[in-house]
Amino acid sequence: MITGICYGIVASTKTRVRCVFCGVYIPKASKCIEEHINGAKHKENMELVYENGISYDSSRGLYCKLCATSFEGSIVQHLEMDDHANYIATLEDLTDGEYIHVDAFLAGQTDVAFCSTCQVTIPCTLHNIEAHVNEDFHIMETLKPLNGLFSVDNPLELWCKVCDVYIDNTTPGVLEHSEDDDHHVNWFKKMEPYTANNGISIGNYLTHEFENKVYCLRCKAEILCNTESIDYHIQTDAHMSAEPHHSEISDLQIPPD
Template identity: 50%
Template sequence: MKTSLLYGIVADESSKTRVRCVFCGVYIPKANKCIEQHTNGTRHKENIELMSENGINCNNDVLYCKPCKRTLNEDESVTKHIDGDDHANWMTAMEDLVDGEFISLVPYLSGEKDEVFCEVCNCSVECTPLNIEEHVNDFNHRANVCEKLKPLNGIFAVENNDEVWCKICNLYLENTVKSILEHIDDDEQHMDWFAEIEDLIDGQDISIESYLSNEHESNAYCNKCHVEIGCNVLSIEEHISTEMHLS
């Protein structure tokens, strides 16, 4: 009988005929067939997955939510808790804070780490909204993000250190963190180019990384056909419609 915390099944002290699933917050008849049916069911498996995605773990026979820093009530299932305002608001706020900042919440939520790691600053940050907000708004972090994004956006240094050059837009920008990040995030021409090119190469096994990171490279590369293609909409459209690429 799967009456173990591995499956979230524990004895019900108030009854000899049923057991309780800690993960799902339900009672199950104390019969092997019923327990097997529940632990193999879609709902139970989804709750286990949701726990690892939402920072919920099982200590002894109770559920504990790391983000909310509290123990769940006996009748509070995983889904009921994560749909609650406190947990949902925490997740939304944190996901908004780390979006595009090279910080992953996954190790923290899965229980591997008690902190989050900032890839661009090579440091750990205590996983609270306030600490992460302070970190991502810090000038050093913004500068590190800027340096990380330059070769991903075709932006290069020029002899005049007061400016940088955007290869995509053929435009010179003020060489400041604010100017570069505003161009990447808000310039319509820059964003439209990426949207159109990325839509074209999606699922086509065509790489534009060398084009973006090498100032003098003019081609994309088709890994399927092993040929270079001009890194522009017309050339890529023509290539993906060729017999060689379609075959």
């Protein structure tokens, strides 16, 4: 018989069990329990549990680690409360585009977030995450793979692949070059129509120092990274007749390896 907290199924009476995540009672028969846990409603509620820091134990009952409180009744009703909704919204804002992973934290598997850019764990509170994303090292490590910036023998410098110039290996140097250098900014402006509307991915080009090609998601083809070659490719019959790829949005934010 399938029971256990991982499914939300706990004993109730001699003839029934209870699903604490769905708030229903089920006849104490393997077939009935299996039908419930395989049902769409239960699976939907389990997704909410894993995505929102909800757990259950016999001492606390239903517990939300984000709100640090036990609660009764519907999971959905709790998730709609202002405190919980605001926490989730703030967490999403802080982690969006920052390569900070909180899925394991929300699923109750750990108490830390993981930054894949800096390769560090962070005690998972809003304050700690906000402090981390504002650190100079994180800002630099996040911007480097998005802008084609690479370390060189001289630790005081970085090489910009896009512009073929050396810049200061400091947060102000990286920010000034990536946001204010005309050549750098214009290169990305020239690439935007290709990445946004034509399925051209520039992620590998930016993140790999010796890569000289971009990739067409529609045609599954590599193209030399220059506007002449890309223009020629997107005007071919094969490209124009190919189905748009589901990822045809700007891919400038590419996770680091």
